[in-house]
Structures are given as structure tokens and as C-alpha cells.
Amino acid sequence: MIAFENVRFRALAVPSLALPAGLTTIIGPNGAGKSTFLKLCAGIAEPDDGSIIIDGQSPRKTEVGYVNEFPDRNLLFSTVHDELASPLRFRHTSCAETEREVRACAERWGIAGLLEREVRDLSGGEKCLVALATACITRPRVLVLDEYDSHLDSGRCAVAERVLRSSGADYIVRCTQQMETAANSDRLVFLEKGRVVHFGEPTTVFANLIDTPFYPLSWRCRS
Amino acid sequence: MKLVLDSVALARPHWSLAASGTFGPGLHLVSGDVGSGKSTLALLMAGLSAPNRGTITREGIGQAMLSFQFPEFHVTGLTITDECRSWNLEPETTLASAGIAVPAERPVLSLSRGELKRLHLACILSRDYDLLLLDEPFSSLDCPGKEWAAHLIGRRRSGITVVFTHEQSIFPHTDRIWEIRGGVLADCGDLPGALRTWEHAPVLLRRLVAKGTIPDDLTQESIVEAACRTHE
Numbered sequence: 001m002i003a004f005e006n007v008r009f010r011a012l013a014v015p016s017l018a019l020p021a022g023l024t025t026i027i028g029p030n031g032a033g034k035s036t037f038l039k040l041c042a043g044i045a046e047p048d049d050g051s052i053i054i055d056g057q058s059p060r061k062t063e064v065g066y067v068n069e070f071p072d073r074n075l076l077f078s079t080v081h082d083e084l085a086s087p088l089r090f091r092h093t094s095c096a097e098t099e100r101e102v103r104a105c106a107e108r109w110g111i112a113g114l115l116e117r118e119v120r121d122l123s124g125g126e127k128c129l130v131a132l133a134t135a136c137i138t139r140p141r142v143l144v145l146d147e148y149d150s151h152l153d154s155g156r157c158a159v160a161e162r163v164l165r166s167s168g169a170d171y172i173v174r175c176t177q178q179m180e181t182a183a184n185s186d187r188l189v190f191l192e193k194g195r196v197v198h199f200g201e202p203t204t205v206f207a208n209l210i211d212t213p214f215y216p217l218s219w220r221c222r223s
Numbered sequence: 224m225k226l227v228l229d230s231v232a233l234a235r236p237h238w239s240l241a242a243s244g245t246f247g248p249g250l251h252l253v254s255g256d257v258g259s260g261k262s263t264l265a266l267l268m269a270g271l272s273a274p275n276r277g278t279i280t281r282e283g284i285g286q287a288m289l290s291f292q293f294p295e296f297h298v299t300g301l302t303i304t305d306e307c308r309s310w311n312l313e314p315e316t317t318l319a320s321a322g323i324a325v326p327a328e329r330p331v332l333s334l335s336r337g338e339l340k341r342l343h344l345a346c347i348l349s350r351d352y353d354l355l356l357l358d359e360p361f362s363s364l365d366c367p368g369k370e371w372a373a374h375l376i377g378r379r380r381s382g383i384t385v386v387f388t389h390e391q392s393i394f395p396h397t398d399r400i401w402e403i404r405g406g407v408l409a410d411c412g413d414l415p416g417a418l419r420t421w422e423h424a425p426v427l428l429r430r431l432v433a434k435g436t437i438p439d440d441l442t443q444e445s446i447v448e449a450a451c452r453t454h455e
Contacts, residue, residue, distance in 0.1 A: 030337030030365045031323065069336045069363065070295060114258075117237060124292045124359065125257030125389075147336070150362040151292065153389040154425060156257050177337070177365055178391060180426075213366035217392045217443060218427045221450030 002041060002142075002171055006050035011194040012036045014050075019173065022186035023165070026175040027205075027214060032191040034175040035069055035146050041173050042066040042144040054142060054171070062142055065135030065169075069146040071124055074131035080106075080122070081115045083130055087138045101137060108163050109133040110156070124151035132160060136167050143167065145174035149181060157181060179206075179216040190214075224248055224283035224353060226268060226383060228408070231277035233263060240264060242408035243277075250377065250395060251385045252441070254423035255403030261387040264408065265289055265358045268385065284353040284383070292359035292387075294343040298331050303342065306331045310346040321345035322371065336363040341371075348375045353382045361390040369393035373442075391425040394441035415439050 002019040012033040026034045039045040040052055043059030044066065054062045065087075068074050077083045084105060088098040106112040111129050114122065119130065128151050135143060143164065149157050161184060164172055176182050188205040190198035198205045209215050226246040233240045240260035246268075255261050266272035267279060269289035281287075291297060300306035304327045307314040314327035321341040325334065334342065340363045360376065361369045370393055376384060377395030386395070400417040402409055411417035415437045418428060431438065431449050438449035 028365070030341060030363075030368055031325070031335050032365075035335055070293075072293070072295075113237070121235075123258045123262055124362075129257065147363060150336075151257070151359060153254075153256050153423065154391055177363065177369070179366065180391060213370050213393075217446065220443075220447055221427060 001053075001055065002173070003053045004040075004050070005053075007040065007047045007052060008049040009040060009045060009047040010036060012040075013194055014196055017189070017196055017199065019171065019187070019189075021170045023172045023174075023184075024187050024189060025182045025185040026173065026189045026191055027177075027179070027182050028175075028191035028197075033194040034191055036194075037189075037191060038066075038144050038146050038173060038175060041142070059142075063138070063140040064142045064144055065138070065140040066143075067128075067131045067135050067145045067148045069150070069175075071127040071131060071151065074134070075119045075127060078118055078120070079115075080111065080117050080119060080130050083119060084115070084134050084137055087134060091138065105133050105137045109136075110159055125153065125156060128152055129156065129160075132163075136163070136169075139168050141170045143169045143172045143174075145172065147175055147177065149176050149178055179214055180218055183216045183219065224383060225281075226284060226354060227278075227280040227282070228268075229278045229280065231267065231274045231279060233260075233267065233272075233274045239406050240403070240408070241406060242267075244401065244408060244410050246383050246385060248381060248383055249398035250379070251383070251399045251401060252394065252397045253385060253387045253401045253403070253408075254389055254421070256423075257389075259403040260406070261403060262292060262358050264403070265356045265385070265387050268354075269356050281354070286350075286352045287354040287356070288347060288350070288352045289356040290343070290347050290358060290360060292362060294336070294340045294363070295332065297343050297347075298339075300331055303327045303329055303331050303334070306342065307346065310349065312346060312349055317342070317345050317349070322368070337365055337368060340364055341368055344372050344375070348372075351379075351382070355379065355382060355384045356387070357385070358387045359389075360386060361388055361393060366393065370443075377442075389423070391427075393443060397441045414441070 004014040004017040007014040084102045228242045231242045304314040307317045373395040400411040411421045436449045438445040
């Protein structure tokens with residue numbers, strides 16, 4: 001469980017919230033605090049008050065893979081290969097195993113053809129895929145993914161959905177502005193003005209959003 | 224007024240792009256896979272990059288503008304006020320029109336990415352252009368923001384507007400669809416006929432077309448109307 005208790009950080013206030021294992025998607029208006037919420041889950045920021053505990057540990061003592069919403073803020077190295085290899089190298093994985101893992105991970109994400117490319121030459125969507133693959137390569141228990149799909153086509157979104165679901169991560173917490181993607185989650189958190197307004201399974205949360213632009217178009221068409 | 228791509232070709236070590244076609248007044252939507260060359264095509268059409276072969280001709284086009292997919296690339300001011308004034312816009316009015324409730328003295332890069340995109344679009348769409356190229360205008364916007372942007376873009380009544388996007392749900396009124404297939408720009412034609420051959424169409428649209436129900440446009444109203452037609 002990712003447990004928020006009396007959390008306050010900047011404009012975000014979450015008195016009590018427990019996210020079970022699985023895929024949780026944070027949705028809500030721009031500026032609602034979604035990225036701040038995710039940074040707290042990842043341990044990149046710590047709350048001014050209250051606590052966030054992931055299965056008894058603080059986020060900073062938990063293995064977390066993180067993707068920033070600004071694609072260029074994820075990339076540290078000059079080539080895709082070095083970027084993918086970096087989390088393994090930081091933990092002193094052997095060269096042979098690093099090479100195997102990099103190749104396998106690139107295949108999983110459909111970016112094997114990019115390995116020798118310089119990251120500065122990648123398209124926006126390719127940068128997002130490299131960031132996702134790098135976040136997942138050490139198979140962390142927790143994945144925190146901030147709008148990785150804002151530059152992906154529908155085919156790549158489907159690949160990401162499949163790879164993330166089979167990543168083995170206990171917790172995937174992400175945000176998206178694609179409500180069709182959000183509808184495929186185990187549960188949703190709807191944030192507005194720094195507050196959790198709705199929380200639950202997609203059918204429950206979207207039932208509260210039926211007259212808003214957040215209601216999935218495909219659901220509107222089937223009703 | 225038109226922009227003509229005549230046997231345009233650009234080759235890089237890892238991929239290539241070939242494009243021919245005429246873009247006249249109206250809204251053109253260009254789709255394609257990640258890394259297929261949409262942003263490169265936008266740069267070529269904007270005249271910010273040159274092809275290896277072929278020619279790009281502009282007829283009757285004076286003012287032209289390219290909006291990059293990353294809004295952070297457009298930032299020139301330190302604060303929101305600086306940024307708005309660089310466009311000769313009043314900060315408070317611009318923030319209000321973009322639906323952003325933050326003080327104008329804030330550093331512009333402290334905005335969330337969606338807020339930054341809203342601010343950038345409010346600035347760029349405050350002016351009129353003969354040629355407006357929008358690279359991923361809907362990325363990072365929330366759903367109300369996408370509707371707002373689609374409305375602003377769709378209400379342009381003159382000039383050539385080209386939207387490069389893989390948005391799946393919210394589109395402006397669209398006249399013509401293009402897509403990059405295997406490194407070649409393909410002209411799917413005018414709507415609604417273009418929906419029959421648009422390979423990168425959103426899943427929902429593909430389902431409707433497979434049932435023989437073709438929406439008149441890409442707006443949500445048109446798609447919902449077509450979906451309801453199938454239930455008759």
C-alpha cells in the first residue's frame with residue numbers, strides 16, 4: 001500500500017489516501033497538483049507535513065523508476081545505449097549483464113533501432129520511450145510516470161500499456177491526459193486544486209465526471 | 224494562397240522522409256508514428272530546415288509561425304509577465320484567457336507543463352498568420368484545455384493551418400488529413416472521405432469506419448453523432 005497520511009506540500013493536501021498495488025492513474029486539470037503528487041510518491045520531494053509510506057518504507061528507501069513530464073529532463077547521457085545502461089552501471093552491474101539487459105529492454109520497448117542514436121537527435125516520442133525504458137530497466141518495485149504518453153502515437157501507447165503491465169512492478173502510479181488510457185487503470189485519482197476529489201475504480205470515478213470533458217469519448221459513444 | 228511540396232526529400236543516417244503535395248487554405252491534420260518525421264516536416268514547411276532534394280514553394284504567404292511541440296523551447300522571458308510582454312500581451316488578460324490561476328510574477332518555468340502549453344498557445348494564437356504550423360498542440364493539455372485549443376485553432380477562418388498530432392480524442396474542425404507512412408507523406412484527402420484511408424485514425428474512429436459509419440468531421444460532436452447513428 002502507498003499510504004498518504006495528513007500530507008501537505010505546497011498547494012497539495014491529502015489527509016488520507018491508500019493506493020493498493022496495481023496501476024493507479026492520476027487525472028485532473030492542468031495545475032491541479034498531479035506532478036507534485038507523483039514527485040512525492042517517487043521521493044523526489046518530501047512533504048512539509050505528514051507522511052507517505054510504501055509498504056512500511058519511505059519512498060526514498062524504495063526502488064523507484066521515475067519519468068518526468070518534460071522529456072528532456074529525463075535524459076542524462078548522449079547516446080540511447082548509455083542512457084539505458086546508466087541505472088545498471090550506477091549499481092555496478094557487470095558489463096556483460098548490462099549489455100544483455102540493455103538489448104532485452106530495448107527490444108521490449110521497440111527501440112532497439114535507436115540504441116546507437118544520440119538522444120539530441122530523437123523525436124519527442126522517442127525521448128519518452130527511452131525515458132520509460134530507462135525507468136523500467138532495473139525492474140523497480142514502484143514506477144512513477146508523469147505523462148509519458150503526451151508525445152506517443154496510439155500504437156506506442158498500446159506497447160507501453162502492455163510492457164508496463166508485465167513489468168513486474170508492484171505499484172505503477174502515472175498521470176495522463178488521455179482518458180481512454182486512464183480508463184484501463186485499476187483505479188483513478190481525480191485531483192483538482194491540490195485536493196483528491198474522486199478516488200476509486202474507473203467506472204466509479206468517471207460516473208462523477210460524465211458531464212465534463214474528462215469523460216472518455218468511447219464511453220460517451222457507447223452510452 | 225498555398226504551400227507546395229514538390230518531390231521534397233530529406234535523408235538522415237537512420238531514416239528518410241519524402242513529401243509531395245499542396246497545402247491550401249483550411250485546416251490540415253498530419254499524423255504518423257513516433258519518429259516518422261512529423262516535426263522535421265514542420266521545420267521544412269516553416270523554412271527552418273532545408274531538404275536534400277526538391278522544392279518548397281510558398282505562394283501568397285506573408286506571416287508564418289511554427290509552434291514547437293515542446294512549449295519550453297519557446298520561453299524567452301524569466302517571468303510570466305516577461306513572457307507575455309515579449310508577445311506584446313497583457314499578462315493578466317493572457318493568463319485569464321489561458322485559464323491559468325497563478326500570479327504573473329511567477330517564473331514562467333515554474334508552471335506545470337500543461338499550464339506552460341496553455342500560456343504558449345494563448346500567446347501564439349493571439350495573432351493571425353497566413354501559415355500556422357502547430358506541432359503537437361494538444362500534448363500536455365488537460366481535456367478542457369484540449370477543447371479550448373481545438374476551439375481556438377478551429378475558428379481560424381483564413382490562412383493555412385497544419386496540425387501535426389497523434390491526439391486520439393479531441394480535434395478541431397478539420398478539412399484534410401495527411402499521414403506519414405513508411406517515410407512518405409500520404410494525402411488521405413478531404414473529410415469525410417479521408418477517414419476511409421486514414422491508417423493512423425484513433426481506435427474509436429476506425430471502429431466506426433469499419434461499421435460503415437463515417438463522421439462528417441473530427442470534432443467530438445461529429446464523432447458522437449456518428450456513434451449514435453450506429454445505434455439506430
